Amino acid sequence: xxxxxxxxxxxxxxxxxxxxxxxxxxxxxxxxxxxxxxxxxxxxxxxxxxxxxxxxxxxxxxxxxxxxxxxxxxxxxxxxxxxxxxxxxxxxxxxxxxxxxxxxxxxxxxxxxxxxxxxxxxxxxxxxxxxxxxxxxxxxxxxxxxxxxxxxxxxxxxxxxxxxxxxxxxxxxxxxxxxxxxxxxxxxxxxxxxxxxxxxxxxxxxxxxxxxxxxxxxxxxxxxxxxxxxxxxxxxxxxxxxxxxxxxxxxxxxxxxxxxxxxxxxxxxxxxxxxxxxxxxxxxxxxxxxxxxxxxxxxxxxxxxxx
DNA sequence: AACGCGGGGCT
DNA sequence: AGCCCAGCGTT
Numbered sequence: 019x020x021x022x023x024x025x026x027x028x029x030x031x032x033x034x035x036x037x038x039x040x041x042x043x044x045x046x047x048x049x050x051x052x053x054x055x056x057x058x059x060x061x062x063x064x065x066x067x068x069x070x071x072x073x074x075x076x077x078x079x080x081x082x083x084x085x086x087x088x089x090x091x092x093x094x095x096x097x098x099x100x101x102x103x104x105x106x107x108x109x110x111x112x113x114x115x116x117x118x119x120x121x122x123x124x125x126x127x128x129x130x131x132x133x134x135x136x137x138x139x140x141x142x143x144x145x146x147x148x149x150x151x152x153x154x155x156x157x158x159x160x161x162x163x164x165x166x167x168x169x170x171x172x173x174x175x176x177x178x179x180x181x182x183x184x185x186x187x188x189x190x191x192x193x194x195x196x197x198x199x200x201x202x203x204x205x206x207x208x209x210x211x212x213x214x215x216x217x218x219x220x221x222x223x224x225x226x227x228x229x230x231x232x233x234x235x236x237x238x239x240x241x242x243x244x245x246x247x248x249x250x251x252x253x254x255x256x257x258x259x260x261x262x263x264x265x266x267x268x269x270x271x272x273x274x275x276x277x278x279x280x281x282x283x284x285x286x287x288x289x290x291x292x293x294x295x296x297x298x299x300x301x302x303x304x305x306x307x308x309x310x311x312x313x314x315x316x317x318x319x320x321x322x323x324x325x
Numbered sequence: 326a327a328c329g330c331g332g333g334g335c336t
Numbered sequence: 337a338g339c340c341c342a343g344c345g346t347t
Binding site: 063064065066067068069070071072074075109111112115142143144145146147148151155163165166167168210213216217221222223254 | 337338339340341342343344345
Binding site: 069106 | 326327328329330331332333334335336
């Protein structure tokens with residue numbers, strides 16, 4: 019039985035209404051929120067936004083939707099083109115999953131993004147968060163949309179903590195469910211509004227409490243903004259000299275190449291032989307790279323994006 | 326529950 | 337030099 023914060027229901031009224039009003043005035047004019055948005059456009063935006071900031075997603079999203087406006091369009095594309103269009107959004111496996119998702123939508127749902135949680139959740143690349151976001155943002159349904167922004171907003175305003183715990187808890191889900199309005203349209207609006215507040219005002223680094231519509235009702239403010247109780251967060255993932263950096267360099271090389279790339283070119287961007295072999299093997303296993311064996315004893319193998 | 330997975334910009 | 341970002345899939 020998940021623990022429901024008894025304060026949540028009483029605090030909800032003092033928080034939800036001001037945030038909805040604030041959103042009406044201050045919301046960013048993002049293309050996937052426009053009146054002419056489609057469920058597919060919303061789904062594409064959510065996948066792109068998985069760990070990639072809005073400012074980098076926006077231009078890529080516009081180009082992507084112009085090129086592949088419907089799931090059936092993306093389903094028919096070459097994976098190499100898909101990976102090139104993904105460009106430097108990061109985590110290119112997401113691009114392949116998005117195409118698999120488009121193909122699944124065509125095969126299972128007649129080319130239309132499904133509007134029920136179970137069907138969405140079964141799509142490649144769609145987890146708990148993305149399924150809820152599509153239900154709320156594309157279909158106006160009530161869903162518990164709990165991303166990093168909303169987690170932080172609720173941890174502070176309701177929980178009185180500086181930051182949420184490193185990993186999401188069942189208690190947070192119960193609390194978010196208790197705070198969300200009952201009416202579907204209002205719940206959907208609360209979802210996007212609370213997320214926007216976390217992105218623009220209730221930020222991780224230096225929150226702008228002077229501009230916050232719920233500062234007066236904020237439990238964290240009420241106790242003097244105590245520091246993060248979880249203190250040591252997760253260990254920061256290294257970057258320089260890692261496989262992730264090497265994989266990124268190899269993918270950048272292959273994206274920019276018109277055709278297959280000789281092994282020597284890969285060696286130039288990843289000189290360490292062991293790392294290079296390990297990364298190429300993992301990229302092939304992930305379906306991001308295909309290798310062609312040497313055509314002769316004096317030839318090198320070549321590498322390319324999957325066609 | 327913990328880990329691997331890109332990449333860039335900000336402090 | 338960290339830290340953060342509309343997370344997901346695998347182990």
